[in-house]
Amino acid sequence: MSLDTSQTETRRERLTAHEALQRLEQERASRLTQLRAIDEAGSDTEEQVMSTQKDTIRRVLAEVEAAFARVQDGTYGICRTCSGPIPVERLEILPYTPYCVPCQRNAA
Numbered sequence: 001m002s003l004d005t006s007q008t009e010t011r012r013e014r015l016t017a018h019e020a021l022q023r024l025e026q027e028r029a030s031r032l033t034q035l036r037a038i039d040e041a042g043s044d045t046e047e048q049v050m051s052t053q054k055d056t057i058r059r060v061l062a063e064v065e066a067a068f069a070r071v072q073d074g075t076y077g078i079c080r081t082c083s084g085p086i087p088v089e090r091l092e093i094l095p096y097t098p099y100c101v102p103c104q105r106n107a108a
Contacts, residue, residue, distance in 0.1 A: 014077055014085065014088060015076075015077060015088055015091050015092075015095075017071050017076070020067075020071050020076050020077070020091070020095060021068070021071060023091070023092070023095035024064055024067050024068055024071070024095050024096060026095075027060070027064045027095055027096060028061065028064050028065075031057045031060050031061045031064065032061070034053075034057050035054060035057050035058075038050050038053055038054055038057075060096070063096040063097075063098075064095075064096045066096070066098070067095065067096040067097075067098070070098070077091060079098070079099050079100040079103050080098040080099060080103075081099055081100075081103035081106070081107070082100065082102075082103050084100055085100075086099070086100045087100070087101075
């Protein structure tokens with residue numbers, strides 16, 4: 001096995017803190033943009049739908065902020081339920097998730 005291959009495999013096991021922060025910043029920016037768009041839509045959209053969308057976006061923003069804290073305290077990428085590693089592929093899709101897939105399924 002070449003040195004390059006083992007570095008690639010190691011990299012795939014965990015996101016670096018820098019990569020995690022970049023992904024979380026993108027998520028935060030996206031959700032804030034969504035909130036602004038809903039606010040600007042005003043009366044064009046039904047009030048109940050706007051309220052539900054805002055609540056969902058705010059919930060995700062809270063999860064993103066919690067993920068920033070996990071990066072800072074060194075627990076990012078570790079499942080809160082089983083303490084196992086969260087696969088990097090899952091973190092690439094949901095960078096703010098605190099759970100591995102099996103634990104997320106059990107919680108639902």
